[in-house]
Every structure is written in C-alpha cells, then in structure tokens.
Amino acid sequence: MTSVKTIEQTEQEIVEEFSLFDSWDDKYEYIIDLGKKLPPLDERFKEEENRVRGCQSTVWLVADQRNGKIFYQAESDAVIVKGLISMLIRVLSGHEPEEILRAKLDFIRDIGMTTHLAQTRSNGLLAMVKQMKHFALAFKLKSEIAPNHG
Amino acid sequence: MTTTTLSSDRLDVRAVRRQFPLLERQIKGKPLVYLDNAATSQKPQVVLDELLRYYSSYNANIHRGIHTLAEEATAAFEATRDAVQRWIGASSREEIIFTRGTTESINLVAWTWGRQNIGAGDEIILTGMEHHSNIVPWQVLCEEKKALLKVVPVDEQGELVQEEFERLLGPSAKLVCLSHASNALGTINPVRQMIRQAHRIGARVLLDGAQSAVHLAVDVQDLDCDFFCFSSHKIYGPTGVGVLYGKKELLQEMPVFQGGGEMIKEVSFEKTWFNDLPYKYEAGTPNIADTIAFRSALQFLERTGRTKIHAHESALLEYATRRLEEIPRLKILGKAREKVSLVSFVVDGLHPQDLGILLDNEGIAVRTGHHCAQPLMKRFGIPGTCRASFALYNTEEEIDRLVEGLRKAIKMLS
Numbered sequence: 082m083t084s085v086k087t088i089e090q091t092e093q094e095i096v097e098e099f100s101l102f103d104s105w106d107d108k109y110e111y112i113i114d115l116g117k118k119l120p121p122l123d124e125r126f127k128e129e130e131n132r133v134r135g136c137q138s139t140v141w142l143v144a145d146q147r148n149g150k151i152f153y154q155a156e157s158d159a160v161i162v163k164g165l166i167s168m169l170i171r172v173l174s175g176h177e178p179e180e181i182l183r184a185k186l187d188f189i190r191d192i193g194m195t196t197h198l199a200q201t202r203s204n205g206l207l208a209m210v211k212q213m214k215h216f217a218l219a220f221k222l223k224s225e226i227a228p229n230h231g
Numbered sequence: 232m233t234t235t236t237l238s239s240d241r242l243d244v245r246a247v248r249r250q251f252p253l254l255e256r257q258i259k260g261k262p263l264v265y266l267d268n269a270a271t272s273q274k275p276q277v278v279l280d281e282l283l284r285y286y287s288s289y290n291a292n293i294h295r296g297i298h299t300l301a302e303e304a305t306a307a308f309e310a311t312r313d314a315v316q317r318w319i320g321a322s323s324r325e326e327i328i329f330t331r332g333t334t335e336s337i338n339l340v341a342w343t344w345g346r347q348n349i350g351a352g353d354e355i356i357l358t359g360m361e362h363h364s365n366i367v368p369w370q371v372l373c374e375e376k377k378a379l380l381k382v383v384p385v386d387e388q389g390e391l392v393q394e395e396f397e398r399l400l401g402p403s404a405k406l407v408c409l410s411h412a413s414n415a416l417g418t419i420n421p422v423r424q425m426i427r428q429a430h431r432i433g434a435r436v437l438l439d440g441a442q443s444a445v446h447l448a449v450d451v452q453d454l455d456c457d458f459f460c461f462s463s464h465k466i467y468g469p470t471g472v473g474v475l476y477g478k479k480e481l482l483q484e485m486p487v488f489q490g491g492g493e494m495i496k497e498v499s500f501e502k503t504w505f506n507d508l509p510y511k512y513e514a515g516t517p518n519i520a521d522t523i524a525f526r527s528a529l530q531f532l533e534r535t536g537r538t539k540i541h542a543h544e545s546a547l548l549e550y551a552t553r554r555l556e557e558i559p560r561l562k563i564l565g566k567a568r569e570k571v572s573l574v575s576f577v578v579d580g581l582h583p584q585d586l587g588i589l590l591d592n593e594g595i596a597v598r599t600g601h602h603c604a605q606p607l608m609k610r611f612g613i614p615g616t617c618r619a620s621f622a623l624y625n626t627e628e629e630i631d632r633l634v635e636g637l638r639k640a641i642k643m644l645s
Contacts, residue, residue, distance in 0.1 A: 105259055105592050106643075113585075113643060138584050139614070158614065159582035160644060161589075 088180055091172045092188035099192040108193065109161070116163030119170075122156035133212045138162045140209055144216040149224070150175050151217055155209070165194065165206055173213055178221035182214055242543040247535065248624045250275045261594030264629045269414055269442060269573050269620030270598055271464045275531045278468060281524040292516055294493060308519055311526040312509070318529055319440075319459060320450035321476050325508040328482070329517055332473035333441040334364040336460035337408075339475055339512065340437055341368035343485040344458075345406070348435075351377040354403040356396070356434070358420070359385040359610055360413040363603040365439045369408055379403075385610055389416040389565035396425060400432050407436045411443035411459075415602040415616065416565025417548075417573040419447070426455050435481070441465060445622075446544060446571040448537060451476055467622075468528035469521035475512070482508050489514040532623075540623045544572035547621045551630045558637055564616050573620035575602075578637075581644050583617045589640035590617075595633055 086094070102108045126143045133140040138159035144151050153174045155166045172188065173181050189195060189206075248254050253273045256263045265273060285307070291300035293308050309324075316324045330336045345368075349355065355369050359382055373380050381404070383396045407429045412419045426436045437458040443449060444461035451459050458481075463472035477485075487494060487505055491514035496504040505511050532540065551574050555561055560579040578586060587599030600615040601608045608615055619633055 109589060109592060110643060138582060159584045161585050 088172055088176055088184045095188050096191045112164030113160055115167040116160040119163045119167045122154055133208050142212050146220045149177055151220055178217040181217035242539040244626055251624055258594035259592055264595040264632050266619040267596045267598045268622035272467050272622050275467055277527045277531050278524045281527040282520055285520045285523050293519055307523040311522050314526045314529045315474055320452050322452055323479055326476055326479050328475040328509045328512045329522055330473040330475050331471055332462040333460045336473050336475035337365055338368045339488050340458050341372050343488050345372045347486055349376050349378050349405055353378040353405045354381050356381045356399050356404055356407045358383040358391055358409055360607050361410055362414055365408050388567055389418045390567045391420055404434045407434055410439040412571040414442050415604040415607055416575055417570035418565055418567035419569035423454050442571055463525040468525035471518045472521045472525050488512050491515045544621055547625055548572040550627050554630055554634045575616040575618045577613055577616050583615045585644050586617050586640050590636045593636040595636045
C-alpha cells in the first residue's frame with residue numbers, strides 16, 4: 082500500500098494523458114470511452130437518496146469507508162457525465178477524508194473541462210464534486226465522534 | 232436598403248445576418264450556428280446602437296423630470312408602449328404594462344386578478360404543455376385559495392385534446408392559462424377557438440405568448456384573450472423587458488401589484504391614491520434603456536417585413552424536419568399540424584445532454600433538457616429533448632451543419 086498515489090499525482094497523470102490529444106474530438110472520444118467503461122452501479126443503489134441533483138442528467142453516487150479510506154461508486158444516464166465521474170473516482174477514491182476535503186481538483190480546469198463545472202444546472206458535475214466532499218466530511222466527523230469505528 | 236426593398240418577397244438572409252454582430256463569433260474554432268432562439272434571440276445592431284445612444288445622450292429618469300433629458304427619455308419610453316400596442320393590436324396604450332418578462336407578467340396577473348377573483352373550489356385550467364412559469368404561479372394561488380388546477384392533456388402528436396378541454400370547461404372554471412405556442416414542441420394551439428369556448432362559460436383566458444409573439448402576427452382584439460404575456464428578449468430586443476397586455480376593464484378593476492414610485496398619484500400616511508393605467512402596475516424606475524431599445528427591435532422587424540420573415544422561418548422548419556428525419560434512430564417530438572419554427576427531438580438510446588455537449592463542440596448551439604416543461608417530458612416518458620429553434624437569420628446551410636454535427640455525435644456516442 083506504500084505506492085498509493087496522492088490525489089495531486091493522479092490529477093497530474095490525467096493532465097498528462099490529456100496533453101496527448103490535439104483536438105477536442107479526441108478529448109471527448111476519450112471521455113466517452115471512459116464513460117462506457119465505468120462499471121454499472123448495482124440497481125439497489127439507484128434510489129432517490131443516492132441521487133445527485135443535476136438539471137438534465139441523473140447521477141447516483143454512493144460511498145463507503147474501508148480502513149479509513151473512502152471508496153466511491155457512481156453512475157449516470159448520460160455517457161459524457163459518466164466519463165467525468167470515472168475520472169473523479171480515479172482521482173478521489175481510496176483516499177482519506179482529509180485528503181479529499183483538501184483536494185482542489187485543478188485537473189478539471191487543466192484538461193479544459195471547466196465549462197462542465199460552470200454549467201451546474203446542466204450536468205451537475207459541480208454538484209457531484211460537492212457530494213463527494215460531503216461524504217468525506219461526513220466520514221471525517223463520524224470518525225471524530227467515534228474514533229474506534231473507523 | 233434598396234436591394235431589400237426592390238427585391239422579391241424573399242428574405243435577404245445575408246443582409247439580415249450582417250446586422251447581427253454576434254453571429255460572426257467562432258466557437259471552438261468553428262463559425263457559430265445559433266439554434267437556441269426560443270431561449271433568447273440575438274440582437275440586431277440597431278438595438279445595440281439605441282442602448283448606447285440612450286446612455287450616452289439622453290439617460291434620465293422618466294415621467295417626473297421637467298428637464299429636456301427627462302422629456303426625451305420619457306417620450307422614447309412611451310414610444311415603445313405605442314409600438315407594442317401596434318405589434319399585438321391592442322385597442323389602447325393603457326392596456327400595455329411593462330414588466331421584467333413573461334414570467335413576471337404571469338405572476339402579476341396571479342397576484343392581482345387571481346387573488347381577487349379566484350376562491351375556494353374554483354378551477355384554473357392549464358395544459359400539459361405549459362412552461363413552468365405558467366404552472367407554478369397558479370399552483371401557489373390554488374394552494375392559498377383552496378382552488379383546483381385542471382390540466383388539458385396532450386396527445387401523441389403534441390396537440391391538446393380538445394374534447395378534454397371542453398369537458399373541463401365546467402361551472403367552476405374561472406381561468407384558462409394557455410400557451411399560444413409550446414416552447415418544447417412548437418405546437419401552435421387553436422387559441423382563438425379555445426378562448427371563445429372559455430368565454431362562453433364566463434372563464435377568463437391568459438395567453439402565454441413567449442413563443443408566439445416573435446413568430447406569429449398576434450392580434451389580441453381578434454383573439455379576444457383577456458391577458459397576453461410576452462418578453463422582449465425573444466423578439467430580438469434586450470433582456471429584462473416583458474409585456475403584460477390586459478383588457479382595460481380588467482386592469483382597472485385589479486388591485487395593485489407592487490407599491491412604490493411611479494404607480495401613485497398622491498401619498499399621505501393615511502391613504503395613497505394610485506395612478507391611472509398603465510402606470511398603476513409599473514412601480515419604481517422601470518428598465519428604461521432596454522424598454523426604449525425594444526422599440527428598435529420591433530421597427531427592425533417591421534422594416535425587414537414580417538411576411539417575408541414568416542415565410543423564411545416556415546421554410547427552415549420544413550427543411551429541418553425533412554433533414555432531421557433522414558437520421559436513423561432520431562424521433563421528432565411534436566408533430567402538430569401548426570408549429571412555430573422549432574424542432575424538438577430525441578435519438579434512441581442517447582442522452583440529449585451528450586448530444587448537446589458534442590454539438591457545442593462543433594460550434595452549434597441547441598437547447599437540451601426538459602425546457603422547463605417537466606410535466607410534458609413525463610408525458611412522453613423522456614428526461615428531455617434536443618431542441619433546435621430558428622430565427623430570421625438562420626440558413627439551410629446551418630441546418631446542414633446541425634445534421635452533420637448530429638451524425639458525428641451519434642457515431643461518437645454509439
């Protein structure tokens with residue numbers, strides 16, 4: 082477990098991968114491909130309480146904590162959003178709540194996907210990031226209240 | 232100008248396009264194709280010029296000032312009221328109230344006429360294709376007054392089920408709130424006939440004209456609607472200006488909406504004497520600049536020729552429908568006999584949002600989503616659609632680019 086990358090390192094990795102693309106088409110092809118490969122979320126999680134409210138696409142997000150680290154699973158009915166989710170999971174999953182709360186997630190801007198953050202009402206990426214951090218905060222508070230139940 | 236006036240009945244689209252500076256923009260390195268006109272239209276140079284002219288040469292608060300600037304600003308502001316009166320064929324300028332937009336116009340009626348005339352057990356009839364702006368104010372009113380909302384269903388073609396409408400016109404029906412043309416489907420409703428039927432049982436009718444005022448020649452006297460609401464920004468005018476037309480006898484009887492300056496005659500701490508129509512409903516300093524520039528938009532359309540514009544937009548609708556239907560798995564939503572110039576569609580198995588993002592990547596602006604008509608989307612069992620809506624400056628070449636962009640997006644997503 083010593084070779085686990087930091088959030089910043091994974092972000093950097095994604096930025097470098099994207100720097101190989103010289104057109105927007107290639108970037109989107111790649112994101113769509115990630116979206117298609119995202120493992121489907123178990124149907125039992127697709128409930129209202131796991132829904133991240135975006136305006137157009139539906140996103141379900143669940144998180145659990147193992148050995149003090151948070152692991153996310155998510156899905157959406159729109160494939161580009163799924164691709165973006167896939168990257169967020171790659172960056173944040175498997176880290177401790179403190180790290181996740183600190184993460185600036187600059188890679189979204191660096192790969193040119195800021196528009197998806199700005200359009201909060203249209204695809205809920207920002208809502209998704211917020212929800213992921215919200216989970217981290219919840220787990221952090223929980224462990225502070227009951228430190229023995231990590 | 233000579234070429235446009237001397238030439239045939241056809242719209243000179245190239246000449247028109249030159250008057251809209253924004254259309255020269257490049258998006259992602261490609262020339263912009265703007266097909267989101269039902270959300271808001273772009274503005275011709277004359278509108279931009281007038282905004283600048285107002286602020287740089289006659290900016291003043293209106294109606295009360297005695298100085299020259301105030302007189303000029305007041306005259307220009309009131310000239311827009313006259314232009315709007317002519318645009319919709321109102322019988323009197325006092326029937327034209329300026330608001331912030333269609334939504335505020337509808338809310339004004341709900342808060343004033345609605346609160347005065349709707350009581351417990353009364354029914355308000357809406358349709359299944361209303362914009363949220365023509366649903367929510369009535370829901371709020373019904374909740375407060377213990378009144379009931381009744382909904383005219385929409386059929387598979389995207390038309391209102393007229394038999395159901397007739398059935399709903401019972402003795403408790405007090406108001407019918409009806410979109411003149413649907414923003415999500417394009418359907419033009421047979422409002423003239425529906426208004427007559429509603430009046431027969433004594434119900435009043437409010438028309439949401441947000442989508443119709445730009446495409447159709449509206450004559451409120453001929454339609455005989457009681458209220459007509461629309462926005463400047465969808466008719467090539469600035470944002471932040473809306474119109475409420477109401478029949479004079481109704482506007483006179485209605486209580487005031489907001490209190491403040493402009494809407495009063497005399498104020499003491501014991502009592503306030505309200506101003507006459509239309510000022511009674513225009514509290515506070517209005518959106519002077521944008522209202523004045525709105526007239527420039529209407530003049531631009533009149534100069535260009537409304538018949539020509541209509542013919543051009545109809546041709547675009549026909550062409551777009553034909554071209555889009557060539558795309559496999561694509562289904563057009565809303566196949567009403569009468570439509571304004573927009574096409575709403577879905578592609579089997581694909582999310583509209585994905586299509587919208589990839590079209591934007593090609594420089595093509597369409598609207599995706601539920602179009603603020605969630606009940607209607609639910610009716611068709613879909614999360615949303617892609618909507619391409621056309622304006623006088625759009626061309627067949629742009630529709631070709633839409634079709635090309637869609638084919639490419641579908642390939643990428645499949």
